[in-house]
Amino acid sequence: NTVQRVLGNCSHRFIDSYEYLPAHLAFDEFKELHFICLDGDNHQVVQILRTRYKKTLLKYFGRFSPQARANVRTVTMDLSFYYQDIVRACFPNVQIVIDRFHMIQMLTRSFNSLRVKVMNKRSRQYQLLKFPWKLYLMEKIHPRYNWHYKDCLTQAQVVME
Numbered sequence: 617n618t619v620q621r622v623l624g625n626c627s628h629r630f631i632d633s634y635e636y637l638p639a640h641l642a643f644d645e646f647k648e649l650h651f652i653c654l655d656g657d658n659h660q661v662v663q664i665l666r667t668r669y670k671k672t673l674l675k676y677f678g679r680f681s682p683q684a685r686a687n688v689r690t691v692t693m694d695l696s697f698y699y700q701d702i703v704r705a706c707f708p709n710v711q712i713v714i715d716r717f718h719m720i721q722m723l724t725r726s727f728n729s730l731r732v733k734v735m736n737k738r739s740r741q742y743q744l745l746k747f748p749w750k751l752y753l754m755e756k757i758h759p760r761y762n763w764h765y766k767d768c769l770t771q772a773q774v775v776m777e
Contacts, residue, residue: 637684638662642715643693656692670698677706694718 640656651668654661665672677685685707692713693699703710735742759768765777 634679635681635684637680637688639687639689641688641691643691643699644715645696656690670702673702674705677702680706695722 638655638657641662642654642656642659644652644654645668646652649668651665651673652661653663653665663676665676686709688707688710690711690713691699691703691707692715693703694715695718700712703712759770759773761768762774765774769777
């Protein structure tokens, strides 16, 4: 209900003209596959569509003039494969940027799958990956005593070891 109320209050601010698009766009989906397009510079909502289907998005962005679509320089999005098709079809001069959240999520999943694979074998690596695994996902620089290493180390030193 809160999301619906906030969207209702800001819907009058959406871009109505099909002659202008911001140079930096951001795409995402929310609430049961709704599509949201934001201005990447000031985070203002460009448009919200009820579906994120390729046909709908191609039709929507096809309404913009070729000059408006050529003005778009970057599109930030998640790893959805069909967004890439839409971007390449609609925006001739664009560079695709994957958002930080999804990059970190992908790296975390990869690290955890590798960690579990190594941990399946009882070894020194097993001990080093089992207990301090959260350290590999953090960025603290203060040294702490690590009883596995019997020394005072920063998290970066533990990761390098």
